[in-house]
Amino acid sequence: VDEYGTDAAFLLNTNLEFERNVERYVFLRWGQDAFRNFRVVPPGTGICHQVNLEYLGQAVFVNEETGEAYCDSLVGTDSHTTMINGLGVLGWGVGGIEAEAAMLGQPVSMLIPEVVGFKLFGKLPAGATATDLVLTVTEMLRKKKVVGKFVEFYGNGLSTLSLADRATIANMAPEYGATMGFFPVDDETLKYLRLSGRSDQQVALVEAYTRAQGLFRTDETADPQFTDTLELDLGTVEPSLAGPRRPQDRVPLSKAATMYAEALAIDLEKLGTLAGDATQAKATAVSASPELSHKVMVHEGEEAAGAEEGVACEHGGQHFTLKHGAVVIAAITSCTNTSNPGVMLAAGLLARNAVKQGLSVKPWVKTSLAPGSKVVTDYFNAAGVTEYLDKLGFNLVGYGCTTCIGNSGPLPDAIAAAIESGKLFVASVLSGNRNFEGRVNPLTRYNYLASPPLVVAYALAGRMDLDLTREPLGIGAHGPVFLRDIWPTAQQVQDEINASVKREFFTHQYADAFKGDANWQGLDVPAGETYAWQEHSTYVKNPPYFQGMTMQAPGVKPIHGARALAMLGDSITTDHISPAGNIPAASPAGKWLLEHGVARKDFNSYGARRGNHEVMMRGTFANIRLRNEMVPGTEGGFTSTEPGGTATFIYDAAMQHAAAGTPLVIVAGKEYGTGSSRDWAAKGTILLGVRAVIAESFERIHRSNLVGMGVLPLEFTGGSTRHSLGLTGFERYDIQGLDDTLAPRKALKVQATAPDGATTTFDVFCRIDTPEELNYYKHGGILPYVLRSLAKK
Structure with a gap:
């Protein structure tokens, strides 16, 4: 999002995208021409998961040669592939490595998962949205520990949820840790298929097939049998955010200001900020209560947060003081929410009401609207809300992931300078699915997930220390305006959905889904079945994965005398590993x-x-918020090669170890590799020379990716941790039992030898989970295995 807040933002951002990425787009266009059965939905169309939900997904396919009908299914190279579960389709995210192998004929293997049933009953109360529901579900399922499991939603509450609401819940399966968040096919599914432009013949096929197979749900359907269950009364869901750092950390809207202030106090102390600032923050945490709504909202010289001091700033011809807690990014973004007309039209109606009340967005807030498909623009125009969103700065900036994936773009120079000079803890509010540290923007320490209407509300408020349930958003034409004054009712939203979301919008926008705009059509694409690598390209280079490869698989190699490249804590995300x-x-x-x-x-x-x-x-392990316990007190991609040694870039240290012929390991805590299905988190790991990762637990996709690149995932057993074993990261590690007897999930031992010669031996088990994965590992990864298999043919 380079340009925002103007009618020209979409065109400018789209042109910049093509200028920057032309080499990548040429590569994709070449692939489209060179291979059969390979199609590309061009850039500028939307987000892959939303396009799949609205157009590509069929629920049931027919083999044209045999006439047999079968269930739609897929794997996708993004963890939010699960969004299609809302349409009754089996689908989940895999790493790019695994997807490449599947494209080349390899099976997708996994351990048969447990299936957890999540019963929903009742209906959402007034003021609660599908976003509030999915944040509640995410909080509950993270506590339930469903990593590697399927979750299936059931119960009469499903009948009160639109298909779009279900897709929102299914989308965030990776955030609650599940492989899938599945909703069975029912009447609502058929209704959505019709609305989104699928043919009458296709809808009839889906109904007939699922009924014949016993897959069609009604309110009379008996509850399935599950491994385990939990339940939620939809009537208890309340307006919520999640943050400031993890999607499962739900915050009730009524407590958001207090919990922000508490987080600020802790962080200022933790980072050794001046004692006065820490004391001030603590006082704020104590006083941020409904009874103390004394903050005065004015237009001239207004403050960006409630602290006493800040940084004077000028932007857009306005003067203000920027302080801790300022909301500097407000983004309506992500397929999670932009696929949902309910929350999107709620945002549009709230914007209309705010403008009519005389409210405006604070000048320090970077606003953006990036729908996941062009259909959203059509129904916004039909509802007459586009002009109001534009007046508040929520102009269309593009059709794509934008802020949700971290492409929020730079903050205005004056705002960025104020944040850096004042060491300010500022915030973003986005309708995305992830808010990991360093992901949204390097300058926003706090990042909150929220529904699109709450994104607009926080853009109006401009600060996190305001209780939106009790205090005014600002001063309008006739005095203070509260959130409750401009929040649309559920009936108003539903009436607008009924009037403005039309079948012809879908059929029109997807009539030429694979055509692309003039930029795409005008690409100069090389011909031939073999890609012509451009030697001086800085975007697309021939990778080194096959250098020195022989037809003979290397087998299981020993790991002796390994050094730790980093020792990391819990919930290390793939954003930490590969930003x-x-x-x-x-x-x-x-x-x-x-x-x-x-x-x-x-x-x-x-x-x-x-x-x-x-x-x-x-860029591997280069996240600016990474904390390596081998270099305490630092943030970023740093490590040390000896106790108390100088901090150096992780990449530089890895190259020093490689020059010495020293293998490397990573030692970590729980939930290692959570988040995106980013295969570069595994590719970068192996290219740095890391042979094994020893952690308390792994997230599903990243564990699979590590094996797929020939990196050995090992899990502590018996409750052992790096701390209980007294590991510092400066030991030498010998992994015992790495020979031809290696088997899936086999128990192994690791001996760690400290610099003083003391040894610690501990148990781990091999997280190669299936025989197929073991085969890949013996070949040095999936890609060498596939190449050898193809060469033999």
Whole structure:
């Protein structure tokens, strides 16, 4: 999101996207021409999961040769592939490595999962949205511990949820840890298929097939048998946010200001900020209560938060003081919510009401609207809310992931300078699905997930220390305006859905889904069945995965004398391991780009550079919020090679170890690899020379990706942890039992030898889970295995 807040933002951002990514797009267009059975939905169309829900997904397919009907199913290279579960389709996220293998004929294998039943009953109360529901579900299921399990929703409460509501809940399955969040086919499914433009013949096929197979749900359907169950009364769901750092950390809207202030107090103390600031924050945490609504809202010289001091700032011709808790990004983003007309039209109606009351967005807030499909624009226009969103700065910036994936774009120079000079803890509020540290924007320490109407509300408020349930958002034309004054009723939203969301919007927008705009059509694409690598490209480079490869599989290799590259805590995300956002100029990746003639303004993001292993391996473990316990007191991609030694970039240390022929390991806590299905988190790990990861537990997709790249995942057993064993990260690690007897989930031992010669031996078990995965590991990963298999044919 480079441009925002103007009618020209969409065109400017789209043109910039093509300028920056033309090499990647040429590569994709070449693939579309070179291969059969390979289609590309061009950029600028929307988000893959929303396009799948609205157009590509069929629920039931027919084999044209045999005439047999069978269930739609898929794997996708993004963890939110589960969104299609809302349509009754089996689907989940896998790493790019596993998907590539599937494209080349390999099976997708997994342990047969447990299935947890989640019973829903009742109906959502007034004021609660599908976003509030999914944040509640995420909180509950994280506590239930459903990693590696299927979740199926059942109960009469399903009949009160629209298909879009179900898709919102299914979308966030990776956030609650499940492989899937499945909703069975029922009348609502058929209704959505018709609305979204599927043919009458297709809808009839889905109904006939699912009824014949016993897959069709009604309110009279008997409850299925599950491994375990839990339940939720929909009537207890309340308006909520999640944050400031994890999607499962739900915060009731009524307590958001208090909990923000408590987080600020803790963080200021933790980072050793001046004692006065910490004391001030503590006082704020105590006083942020409904009884103390003394903050005065004015237009001229207003404050961005409730603390006593801040940084004077000027932007857009307005003067203000920027302080802790300022909301500097408010983004309506992500397929999670932009696929849902209920919450999207609620945002539009709230914007209309706010404008009519005389409210405006605070000048320090970067606003953006990025729907997951063009259909949203059509029904916004039909409802007459586009002009009001535009007046509040929520102009269309593009059709894509944007802020949700970390592409929030730069903050205005004056705002960024104020944050950095004042060391301010500022916030973003987004309608996305992830708020991990360093993901949304490097300058926003606090990131909150919220429904689209709450995103608009926080843009109006401009600060996190305001209790939106008790205090005014601002001063309107006739005095203070509260959130309750502009919040649309559920009936108003439903009436607008009925009037404005039309079948012809879907059929029109997807009539030429694979055509693309003039930029896409005008690409100069090379011909031929073999891609012509461009030697000087900084976007698409021939990767080193097959260098030195022989026809003979290497088998299980020993790991002796390994050193730890990093010792990490709990909930290390794939964003920590392989960030997708901006590339700092002083980082190893930034230095490489500068050395190869790329100007700072043309760096683009790690996500855009994923076709270049030189950049991506340098960006591995480079998240600005990573905390490596081997270098206490630091944040970022740093490590040390000896106790008390100088902190150095993780990439540089890895290359030093590689030059010495030393294998590497990572030691970590619980939920290692949570978050995105980012295969570069595994690719970068192996390219740095890491042979094994020893953790308390792994998230499903990343564990699979590690095996797929030939990295051994090992899990502590018997309640042992790096702390209980007294590990520091400066030991030498010998992993015993790595030979031809290695088997899936086999018990192994690790001996750690400290610098003083003391040894600690502990038990782990091998998290290679299936015989197929073991085969991949013996070949050095999926890609070498597939290449050897193809070569033999």
